[in-house]
Amino acid sequence: xxxxxxWLFFIKQITSxxxxxxxESIRSKIFYILMAFAVLILGFAVILSFLxxxxxxxxxxxxxxxxxxxxxxxxxxxxxxxLIYVEIEKKTIYNVLSKPMPRSLFIIGRYFGMMAxxxxxxxxxxxxxxxxxxxxxxxxxxxxxxxxxxxxxxxxITAIAIFFSSVASxxxxxxxxxxFYLIGHTSSTFPEILVPLLHNQFEKKVAIALFHLLxxxxxxxxxxxxxxxxxxxxxxxxxxxxxxxxxxxxxxVAACLIxxxxxxx
Amino acid sequence: MxxxxxxxxxxxxxxxxxxxxxxxxxxxxxxxxxxxxxxYGFIGPNGAGKTTTLKIITGLIFPDEGEVKIFGKPNSxxxxxxxxxxxxxxxxxxxxxxxxxxVFFFGSLFKIPKKELKERTxxxxxxxxxxxxxxxxxRKYSKGMLQRVGLAQALISDPELLILDEPMSGLDPIGxxxxxxxxxxxxxxxxxxxxxxxxxxxAEMICDEVGIIVKGKIVERGKLExxxxxxxxxxxxxxxxxxxxxxxxxxxxxxxxDLTMIRVDSEEEVETALLLLQSNKSKILSVIPHKxxxxxxxxxxxxxxxNDKQN
Ligand SMILES: Nc1ncnc2c1ncn2[C@@H]1O[C@H](COP(=O)(O)OP(=O)(O)O)[C@@H](O)[C@H]1O
Ligand SMILES: [Mg+2]
Numbered sequence: 001x002x003x004x005x006x007w008l009f010f011i012k013q014i015t016s017x018x019x020x021x022x023x024e025s026i027r028s029k030i031f032y033i034l035m036a037f038a039v040l041i042l043g044f045a046v047i048l049s050f051l052x053x054x055x056x057x058x059x060x061x062x063x064x065x066x067x068x069x070x071x072x073x074x075x076x077x078x079x080x081x082x083l084i085y086v087e088i089e090k091k092t093i094y095n096v097l098s099k100p101m102p103r104s105l106f107i108i109g110r111y112f113g114m115m116a117x118x119x120x121x122x123x124x125x126x127x128x129x130x131x132x133x134x135x136x137x138x139x140x141x142x143x144x145x146x147x148x149x150x151x152x153x154x155x156x157i158t159a160i161a162i163f164f165s166s167v168a169s170x171x172x173x174x175x176x177x178x179x180f181y182l183i184g185h186t187s188s189t190f191p192e193i194l195v196p197l198l199h200n201q202f203e204k205k206v207a208i209a210l211f212h213l214l215x216x217x218x219x220x221x222x223x224x225x226x227x228x229x230x231x232x233x234x235x236x237x238x239x240x241x242x243x244x245x246x247x248x249x250x251x252x253v254a255a256c257l258i259x260x261x262x263x264x265x
Numbered sequence: 266m267x268x269x270x271x272x273x274x275x276x277x278x279x280x281x282x283x284x285x286x287x288x289x290x291x292x293x294x295x296x297x298x299x300x301x302x303x304x305y306g307f308i309g310p311n312g313a314g315k316t317t318t319l320k321i322i323t324g325l326i327f328p329d330e331g332e333v334k335i336f337g338k339p340n341s342x343x344x345x346x347x348x349x350x351x352x353x354x355x356x357x358x359x360x361x362x363x364x365x366x367x368v369f370f371f372g373s374l375f376k377i378p379k380k381e382l383k384e385r386t387x388x389x390x391x392x393x394x395x396x397x398x399x400x401x402x403x404r405k406y407s408k409g410m411l412q413r414v415g416l417a418q419a420l421i422s423d424p425e426l427l428i429l430d431e432p433m434s435g436l437d438p439i440g441x442x443x444x445x446x447x448x449x450x451x452x453x454x455x456x457x458x459x460x461x462x463x464x465x466x467x468a469e470m471i472c473d474e475v476g477i478i479v480k481g482k483i484v485e486r487g488k489l490e491x492x493x494x495x496x497x498x499x500x501x502x503x504x505x506x507x508x509x510x511x512x513x514x515x516x517x518x519x520x521x522x523d524l525t526m527i528r529v530d531s532e533e534e535v536e537t538a539l540l541l542l543q544s545n546k547s548k549i550l551s552v553i554p555h556k557x558x559x560x561x562x563x564x565x566x567x568x569x570x571x572n573d574k575q576n
Contacts, residue, residue, distance in 0.1 A: 094353040
């Protein structure tokens with residue numbers, strides 16, 4: 001009975017932290033700067049579509065999605081790495097964590113707040129892209145399907161960023177998160193390239209197991225499939241959702257565990 | 266007897282030294298008992314370990330050794346913090362929030378119904394004297410206003426115990442007095458206040474009990490009246506008489522016409538002086554014991570602390 005009430009209370013606390021995180025972002029400049037860049041890219045996509053031969057709407061769709069994805073990821077990394085660190089640095093964290101709330105809820109709340117920010121941001125950009133496409137007679141709801149995958153990628157990257165943010169300085173976090181992002185987009189090719197180089201069967205097994213620990217963001221990438229109208233395999237979406245969910249869960253749990261006993265000096 | 270608001274046993278904490286060389290022993294076995302009523306001053310010079318102690322109490326850092334209980338509950342349980350309000354040292358708050366939003370936000374981390382929380386936010390901001398400023402973002406607040414909004418958020422859950430880290434530091438005399446009056450008012454409302462300070466005057470004026478910490482160790486503790494009453498430093502005896510007895514002339518502080526004041530250092534001396542004066546037919550006007558001020562106790566404790574360190 002008391003347990004149940006506490007769970008509700010925890011959710012309330014997480015919501016409070018999230019709301020505050022959301023407020024923080026939408027009242028900060030960096031958010032709008034990155035947003036402006038994304039809009040610029042969309043404009044650029046339109047201009048470019050006039051200059052190139054071929055399907056105009058395809059170029060807008062292709063460049064638009066790539067631009068949106070890129071700038072969302074950048075927002076996620078550069079705001080994400082500060083989520084915990086900045087609170088410690090600015091000493092604003094003292095007051096929050098002196099409240100009757102387990103520390104892990106702070107991390108989870110910050111995470112969901114950031115995801116809400118990214119969601120709003122993404123939705124706004126997707127709407128602009130949709131309108132642009134409609135103008136060029138290329139309206140497609142697939143934009144939102146792609147958006148959903150971009151959002152899953154953001155979920156993983158933000159979790160990576162917040163994980164590093166709770167243990168390392170922003171610069172180190174940024175480097176590590178960027179590295180994870182790049183590895184994430186190439187890791188699916190590692191086994192094909194590297195495994196044949198190994199001779200011993202055991203080594204191969206270990207290598208493959210290690211590859212599975214790396215994020216595989218190609219699993220969350222449908223932009224190409226959509227722009228080239230490649231049919232999307234059955235189960236692709238489900239697999240991506242499960243993958244995202246597990247990856248985020250593991251990272252958040254790890255971040256919470258590390259953060260639990262950390263001295264906030 | 267009621268349970269202690271805070272009880273601390275043998276608290277030890279060390280930090281990595283500068284450039285990770287050696288270790289700084291910030292707390293070297295602190296014992297403290299804060300009773301569940303009144304105002305307790307946690308006094309000590311800069312760097313004595315006050316903030317470190319308060320951060321351990323509120324669960325922000327973890328001790329190497331020792332234990333802390335808040336109303337009998339180990340502070341490692343986060344629920345132990347549900348009955349405290351905390352004001353960190355020179356509080357840093359989200360400067361993108363308004364005063365009102367800030368107090369509401371911190372309140373929302375407690376089990377307070379929304380409607381009540383809204384009402385409390387308004388009345389607390391009024392209590393701390395920020396009425397009319399509640400819609401202003403904190404980045405436009407002065408140091409004193411931040412301190413006050415900090416007090417308001419510490420009070421939002423109507424806690425029995427308030428823990429304030431240097432609540433008066435960095436304020437001008439008027440600001441200090443306002444905070445002091447506020448603390449006294451809260452005491453009247455039945456709250457326990459545990460505050461740290463390196464400024465004695467503030468403590469002397471409002472504390473019921475003090476603990477003095479020097480170099481990570483409690484060197485003196487107890488009720489302010491007993492601490493101050495413990496050591497009478499000297500007595501001033503004033504009398505009216507034509508002649509000052511020879512034995513006392515050495516001790517004369519002032520003498521004007523037939524009025525004289527002498528100063529003696531012990532009770533025995535008081536007695537002999539009085540006997541001499543009586544036999545001399547002088548008229549005794551007053552015998553005033555001068556007790557140590559908190560400052561003197563403090564300074565002598567700091568001296569002892571230094572000697573202790575050298576040994
Ligand atoms: N994070 C830290 N790293 C290293 N030394 C610290 C740290 N925090 C406090 N100290 C040291 O511990 C001692 C006590 O500090 P503190 O508790 O802040 O004192 P006070 O609040 O009484 O002024 C000081 O010598 C201080 O330099
Ligand atoms: Mg201090």
